[in-house]
Amino acid sequence: MTSTMFHIGGDLGVRRLGFGAMRLPAEQGPAREASLAVARRAVELGVTLIDTAHMYGWGANEELLAEALYPYGDGLIVTTKVGVSRSASPAGWKLDARPDVLRVQVEHALRRLRVERIELLQLHRIDPEVLLADQLGALRELQTEGKVGRIGLSEISVTELDQARQIVDIASVQNRYSLLDREHEPVLAACEAAGIAFLPWRPVASAASDASGEIAAVAAELNATPAQVSLAWLLQHSPVILPIPGTARIDHLEENLAATRLHLDPARRDRLDRLAE
Template identity: 50%
Template sequence: MATQTNANASASGIFSIGGDMPVHRLGYGAMRITGKGIWGEPKDIEGAKKVLRHAVELGVNFIDTADSYGPEVSERLIGEALAPYPKGLVIATKAGLTRQGPDKWLPVARPEYLQQQVEMSLRRLKLERIDLWQLHRIDPKVPVEESLGVIKKLQEEGKIRHVGLSEVKPHEIDQARKVIEIVSVQNQYNISDRRHEDVLEYCEKNNLAFIPWFPVAAGKLTESGGALDAAAKRHNATVSQLSLAWLLHRSPVMLPIPGTSSVEHLEENVGAANVKLSDAEWKEIEEAAK
């Protein structure tokens, strides 16, 4: 496979979040270092910390988490494993989704709640300032102006550097940008699920980072003998590496954050930065994905 001896996230290129925060485009999503259903402690706490440290060794300098992963577990493990942080390592977190149990999520974005969660994230991550804080969901019960008003105040106090959004459409980004500067959007997106193409185009036009969650393709495209599978075999790569390589190819503002709790799988994911296909090959795969 196109693993892993020389795998380094630096091969994915650089994007500068907010114009002043350069990161390697292939990052790491820290959702999977928790228990089943993104609930509770991982089975192997030391193993989870090892994955985090190894990600940094492999050139990953953009790690994405959220207060709701665990809840609290992912942030705490990042703080324990990586603080004091190496220079240039960006930790992004989110708040605005609450947990009622394994695999259960409900949006809550009342200002006083978000303010509390920012303070708690700072404590768990052992940070004085969050480099990228993201509103995990817009709360239908709370005007986004109210949710982001308190975040602007925290930004002015120096507790937040940059602000992003998650699972939004262009009109919602416009609405948010009237309150605060927005530098990134995190939406579900991969080669077989492109419902947020309009959001990606918006991000390209406005030079916002587009952070695709669920970055690895699923369904027919990935089946044995399918277009991705055939191309993967030709390039001595895996289907998930090809899914990630396509995202990097698709747009210069794309910052994929594949997650895993395994060192081996982490190395495979980072190896995607070295996978290069011709435009014609990508076109063929994109056609098959339609």
């Protein structure tokens, strides 16, 4: 039986299938009202882990979640990410994990989310222009001050994870990962060995790219959707995986969360496992 719970950092209990809020429109009007409804429905359906970031609307996504969900129910965790700033570059953003920037972004997140402590704060990317010890040292100071509970990283290698763990305790890793995209399998293995939560982003990307392939075939056999099969596979692939699929539609949200009830027998899991080959 696949466990539905995981304790981030050993003590922060959450349901393993969470929700990624990045896709929720935050501009005023009908789209925002729909976003508020989706966030509230996620919690109604039992989601206890919601992922956002400073970069998502430059704080607007954090404010949206607070409007939708504050005061937060017992056990609901909103995790956010810092370390990216706006820029004049074509992308419109840049990595920026200078200690003073990280502190300001955390202070803003506390205010926007209306909390005194962020239970899980993740560094959105390691900034190659700043010493890793300085980046993580700044987060450790915020942790010591009680403004941050646990520290996580995003888009890292095994070597970077090892280096980071020599500086601070790492509670989570958020890397791109899905059934058809297993580039970071070594990072997942390292997380599993250390009991570190692994939050795959783009967890159902493979479902859309395999419309006529093995994922779709398994889905048809189980009267499920390819997205549900992708999420069920992730949940059964490793006990430390906490998928955070995102959507701006309630029907997709409900479909995704129903994946917790989908069981993949060993034969079907083996067929899906072999897709990595």
